[in-house]
Amino acid sequence: MGLLIHVLLIVMITQSLVIASGTDLADVAVLSALKISWQNLPPNWIGSDPCGSGWDGINCTNSRVTSIALQGLNVKGTEFGDIPSLSELQYLDLSNNRGLKGTLPPSIGNLKNLSHLILVGCSFFGPIPESIGSLQNLVLLSLNNNSFSGPIPHSIGNLFKLFRLDLNDNKLSGILPVSSGNLSGLDMLVNARHLHLGTNQLSGAIPPQLFSSKLKVIHVVLDNNQLTGSIPQTLGYVKTLLVVRLDSNLLSGTVPQNLNNLANLSQLYLSNNNLTGPLPNLTGLNFLDYVDMSNNSFSPTDVPSWFTTLGSLMTLLMERTQIRGEIPVDLFSSPHLETVVLSNNQLNGSFDIGTSYSDNLRLVDLQNNSITNLVQITRNDTELILTGNPICDRIEATPGYCGVQKINFSNTIPSNNCTPVVCSSDKILSPRCNCSDPYTGTLHFIYFSFSNDNSSHFEFLTGFLMSVFQLNQLPIDSILLSNPPIDINFYRQFTLQVFPSGQDSFNRTAVSAIGTLLNSQPRQVISYYGPFYFTDETYSLFGGAKKSSNTGIIIGAAVGGSVLVLLLLFVGVYAFQQKRRAKRALVQSNPLASWDPKTSGSIPDLKGARWFSFEELKKCTDNFSEATGIGSGGYGKVYRGTLANGQLVAIKRAQQGSLQGDQEFKTEIELLSRIHHKNVVSLVGFCYDKGEEMLVYEYIPNGTLLESLSGKSGIRMDGMRRLRVALDSARGLAYMHELADPPIIHRDVKSNNILLDQHLIAKIADFGLSKPIKDSGKGYITTQVKGTMGYMDPEYYMTEQLTEKSDVYSFGIVLLELITGRRPIERGRHIVREVKEAMDKSNYPNNLREILDDSIGWGTSLVCLEKFLDLAMSCVNDSADNRPKMGEVVREIENIIELASLDPNSEPAFSSSSFDYSGGFVPFHVEGH
Structure with missing residues (x-):
């Protein structure tokens, strides 16, 4: 009887869809079936047109469902449904619906366009189907915190676009799959950055084949499993690694001594295993900030010398590792050190924390050692634990150090500084x-x-x-x-x-x-x-109310199906007329309706940018007061404002007669509204109201690169900081050239259009002159020459043929600015000519100091400077064909940074943990991913 009722309902709904729906009928059938089988779906899932009616959590493109996002809505159901029939689906997020249960069907492999599959915190169980390897466009696979069991499918190795694999916190078992014969494996994921497989029941040895120099992975997380055998030597070949978590397994044998090849490593977890042999030598791991090797069976050894060489160290956990001898005073002078746990070892002699220990130091746990003397520490904000040492047997032992201690790493942040306010019980x-x-x-x-x-x-x-x-x-x-x-x-x-x-x-x-x-x-x-x-x-x-199971109501609805169809026909015609009226009203009320096609073409193609009224922006800038002004240019003035939601923004307000016209205004809105990258300034919205043209950007607090190079901003631009700025801005341009859809030529790259945020991350700005690259087959755009003198590509200037290499030339000028600290044109001489003359002298490269900015601080070594200079000069080659692409520029700067971090004659590198080794992609935002 229940099956018959469901059939009658679906037939009835389908009849109505033929008349009223603008959504693809097959997609509507899938969502209608979900309405019947799932509970607590959004209340606006009514009607017959999910796309046109704007069902919560449903997004469409050209009448096809492309995204389902129902995260955290307490949706309940016992099956995955017929979601795999949504052939155009690109994004699926059902996370944090504990009431969603069942298995993933093999038909999930039909979702050929799926790029994001996020099922975090549900109650799915059973095996992950092998067919998941058919999702060739998958970028993010997050199945954390479910009850998936069985082996990891070999076919996951077929997901060549996969950026992140998150399978943590399940019940997966079996061995780590690697390629063999016709089978793929995890070793084939050469483009993945994250392999998160911790807190499962995986067993067997870690295959040496899993790691190789081809991998680009930055996080290998295999903790809290049942892995056995030794740590493979091949782990030391993956030089991109930032984090290694192998703790809480059954690993044995010696730790590979080549781990110190992982120059970018910042986190190393090896605790709670059965590792033996000598402690690994971690000398040279200058970015390492967290080390935990506790609870292993290493050979007795004196306190390792590398303890005092890790300049970035924040946390050192070495409990029960059989280290002995006196603790060197220099260990505690590391400027970032916060926590040291060396309990249950064989440390002896005197303990001296010194007088210049880290201001951040909060905990030193030395209990159950053989320490006999203490040099009194002078600060009381560091917790020192000496319980179980001979020093605590003395009559004058300090209770504060020798009492029973319980280490508590937890912390509660104070909620607010409000005056006493009594909220109701539900607030x-x-x-x-x-x-x-x-x-x-x-x-x-x-x-x-x-x-x-x-x-x-x-x-x-x-x-x-x-x-x-x-x-x-x-x-x-x-x-x-x-x-x-x-x-x-x-x-x-x-x-x-x-x-x-x-x-x-x-x-x-x-x-x-x-x-x-x-x-x-x-x-x-x-x-x-x-x-x-x-x-x-x-x-x-x-909390959701359960669906009514009243059979009489359902049967009554089925019997009234014919009446409903006629009613829907009437409603559909009425709705169509109302939609036309609403559209006309929207055009009349929309400020863009008055956009002048004679000067600027059609209404901008907007993708996410918000329209602001003049009054809104006037209010958030205190009537555009001088106090909120932060800059000016040919376009007009820039103001700092605070939106109603508290967001800080920069508002670029055109002045009458500005150098940027309506077309540039429209271009900047269209391009920036669909660009989302960490190294490109984000467009929040725009204002075209009451004769005003304003662009609203994210607020970038540290000004332009030009201001920093000139010393105006007060930011110290040493050599490594300049390399990072070069890398950030190169990544932004590479994204525009190679990954934006359509690709974009900036056409005005200069140090004044590169901004530095609160973390000194560089962002490309000002897209008023930018041009999208049409696929014409010519490889160039014939356009009127525009740009800034000194940065302009001479080949573009002479031929009026704009290419991506025109941006490369301008970026090369920026690189020369970073090296010399000089403007592109000074005293009538161009920076390229100045540098070429210095390079042509017989004592090159020693005479480079004549043109080098004194504040760079490269130390005595010029190796990195030479490579950086060579890159800059290749970018400003007279012939565009001989210039590198921006993607190649990015890779070369990364190589220079790596060389600088390894060069003992170079200044210390900044932490590579701040790098975005993904190339800056934000899968949640980037269109077409």
């Missing part, structure tokens, strides 16, 4: 002193360097998360992080409360967007704090 006081209902969940960091109560770390993390939310224009007033303990698997967990802005609670769209954004791994957070996943608590408004 919580936010950090901004408002009573509201926050969306609450847990951030599970797969690694996290900081292990003490230094509140600045949590303030920075809060700031990062708020900036991500604001960048995506989510209605968030404030956030609160609290209770970050280390769990039993040595993962740092943060309770996150997100408070709504301007209302008491979030709606479904906002809740889903928050969780989807977090589980899409925002690059701004990962670059500094590492990868994580987000699980939530069911939001109070989405």
Whole structure:
């Protein structure tokens, strides 16, 4: 009877769709079936046109469903449904719906266009089907925190575009699959950056074949499994590695001594295994900030000398590692050191922390050793634990050091500084002193360097998360992080409360967007704090009522099907007429309706940019007061403003008679509204109202590169900082040339159009002169010459043929500015000529110091400078054909940075953990991914 009723309902719905739906009928049938089998779906899933009616969580392109995002809505169901029949689906996020159960069907392999599959925090079980290897466009596969079991499919090795593989926290078993014969394996994922397979039941040895120099992976996470055997020597070949987690397995044998080849490594977890032999020598790992080798069976050894050479070290955990002797005083002078745990070893003699120990030091745990003397420490904000040492047997032993201690890594961040406010029982006081209902969940960091109560770390993390939310224009007033303990698997967990802005609670769209954004791994957070996943608590408004099972009502609806069809026909005609009226009204009320086609063509093709009224921007800049002015140019003035949601923005306001006309204004809106990259300034919106033309950007606080090079900004631009700025801006241009759709030529690359954010990350700005590259087969665009003298490609200037290599030339001039600190044209002489003359002298390269900016500080070595200069000169080659592509420029700068970090004569490199080895992609944002 139930089956018959379902059939009658589907027939009835399908009849109505033929008349009224603008959505593809096959896609509507799939969603209609989900409406029947799943509970607690959004209440606006009504009608027969999901695309046209704007069903919550459903996005479409040309009447086809391309995205489903139902994160955190307490959706319930016992099967995956017929989702694999949505042949155009690109993005699927069902995360944090614990009521979603069942297995993944083999038919999931039909989703050939799927790029993101995010099922974090559901209750799916059973095997991951081999057919998942058919999803050739998959970029992100996140199945964390479910109950998947069985082996990892060999076919995952076929996912050549895969950037991130997240299978943490399941019940997967069997061996790590590698390629063999006709079978693929994880070793084939040469483009993947993240392999997260921790907290499962994987067994067997780690295959040496898994690692090779071809891999680009930065995170290998295999902790909390049942892996046996030794750590393969091949691990030391993967020089891109930043994080290695092999802790809490059954690994044995010696640690490969070639781990010190991993020059970029920042986190090393080897604890809780059966490792033997000597401790590995980690000398030269200058970016290493977290080391944990505790609870192994290493050979007794004196305190390793590399303890005092790790300049970036923050956390050193070496409990039960059989180290002996006196602890060197120099260990504690490392400027970033926070936590040292050397308990249960054979340390002896006197303990002297010195007088110049790190200001960040909070914990030194030396219990159960043989220390006999103590040189009194002079600061009381460092916890020292000496329990179980001979020194504590003395009568004058200090209770503060020798009492029973319980180490607690947890920390609770104070919620606010509000005056006493009493909220109702269903509301919580936010950090901004408002009573509201926050969306609450847990951030599970797969690694996290900081292990003490230094509140600045949590303030920075809060700031990062708020900036991500604001960048995506989510209605968030404030956030609160609290209770970050280390769990039993040595993962740092943060309770996150997100408070709504301007209302008491979030709606479904906002809740889903928050969780989807977090589980899409925002690059701004990962670059500094590492990868994580987000699980939530069911939001109070989405408890959901169960569907009625009243058979009489359903049968009655089926009997009235014919009447419903006629009614829908009437409603459809009426809705069509209303839609036409609404469209006419929208055109009349839309400021862009008056766009002058004679001067600027058609209405801009907007993809996400928000329209602002003149009054809104007037209010947020205090009536464009002088106090909010932050710059000016040929286009007009730039003002700093604060939007109603608290987001800081930069507002570029055109002045009458400006050098940038309507076409440039339109071009910049169209291009920037669809570009999303960490090294390109984001367009928040625009204003075309009351005769005003304004562009609203994300606020970049540290000004232009030109200002920093001139000393105006007060930022010290040493050699390594200049390399990083060069790399950031090169990545932004490479993205525009090679990955934007369509590709874009900037046409005005210069140091004044490269901005530095609060973390000194460089971003390309000012797209008023930019040109999209049409696929004409010519390889160039014939256009009027525009740009800035000194930066302009001479070949473009003479031929009026614009190519990507024109940007490369301009970028080469920027590189020469970084090297010399000079403007492109000074005293009538061009920078390229000046440098060429210096290079032509007989005593080159020694005479390079004549043109080198004194503040670079390259030390005594000129190797990196020579390579950097050679790259710059190749970019400004007279012939465009002989210039490198921007992608090649990116790779060469990366090589120079690596060389600089290894060169003992060069200044210390900045931490490579701040690099985005993904090339800057943000899969959640980039269109066409």
